Each structure stands twice: as structure tokens, then as C-alpha cells.
Amino acid sequence: MGTKNHPGFGREDLQLVAEEVGYQGFFRLLRLRLRHKLFAGGWSEEITRELFDRGHAAAVLPYDPVRDEVVLVEQFRVGAVHAAGSPWLLEVVAGIVEKGESEEEVVRREAQEEAGLTLNKLTRVMSYFSTPGGCSERITVFVGEVDASQAASHAGLDSESEDIRVHRLPREQAMQWLAEGKIDNATSIIALQWLELQRLKGEL
Secondary structure, eight states, rough: OOOEEEESSSGGEEEEEEEEEEEEEEEEEEEEEEEEEOOSBOOOOOOEEEEEHHHHHHHHEEEEETTTEEEEEEEGGGGGGSSOOOOOOEOOOEOOTTTTHHHHHHHHHHHHHHHHHOOOEEEEEEEEEEETTTOEEEEEEEEEOOHHHHHSEEOOGGTTOOOOEEEEHHHHHHHHHTTTOOOHHHHHHHHHHOOOOHTTTTTT
């Protein structure tokens, strides 16, 4: 039972009874009716779940190995509008994967648009589901070598209402911000922690 790359249930253990679009805007919200096999045996009753279908994304942490610096971007994020802190978040560069694009193409494009940077060597870190309890998004994370001295101070596309401040800072400062909770989004945490692990292993 299950798929060859997963020890548990697989797609054959799920029955999608019905799917309808509850909302369609920049993103869309689906309403699904489904049944699935149970670990104790048998099948679940029919259940209804909402799924936020927002596509997939790719992200990159620009890193300058010569200067031991990273580049982060700061911008307003509506997802943090009700948070206790500021809704302007410090993040790595990221963008939505459009149809026909590879993840590598996305991060190279976004590095130019969001930070004014050209990526050289790209290292794939990992791919993960951001919020699998209710969202379909999978994010692929990279670290890309750059010349940090070429970073812009402000960037973003007017056509996408982007207003981005670019931060060029020592890697150690970024890790301090991470420890202080100033960087508090999963993709940036994963990228920075991966970079620090490589340094501790002597691979930087």
C-alpha cells in the first residue's frame, strides 16, 4: 500500500467525490468533498474541506561568499496585517512559479526584480509544503551566490504594487536577527539555517 517514495498511504487511498470553486480572484479557494482510508482500516465518512489553491513558489537567499554577506528584502505582507508586530517582513527573495517556468528561472528573475542582483551558482536546499492543513502551495528554496555590492537599495515592480527595501548585511547579523525573532517566516528561516549548517560543517 502507498507509493514507492512514501511509507504510508498513497493517492489510491483517497477518493475525491466532488470539487467546486468557492472563490476565484488572484488566488482561488476550492471546496472539496472526499473520503480516505483510515489507519485502523476501512474508509472515513465523506468529509468537506476548503483548500486555498495559490500555486507554487520558489525562493532564494542571495549570499556573497567573498564578503560573507546576505541580501534580504523587506516589504508589506497582508498575511501579517493582524499580527502583534509590524506587517513589514524581512524575507528572502521569492516569487510564484508561472506555467511553463522552472523554479530556477523564477528565482533568477525575482532576484533581478526584487534586489537588482544577478545569481551565479545556485544550490537547491529543499522543497516543502508551506501550510498543508489547508493550502496547496509547495515552496522550493535555493541559496544563490551573488556579488552583494551590486544590490539595489529599493526595488520591486510598480505593475505588481511592490515597494521593497533591500538589506545587505553580514551573515552573522542576519543570524542575530533570526535569533531575536526579527526574521519570522518559514522560508527565510529554512534558508538561513541551511546556510549556517553549511558553515558549521566547513562547507562554506
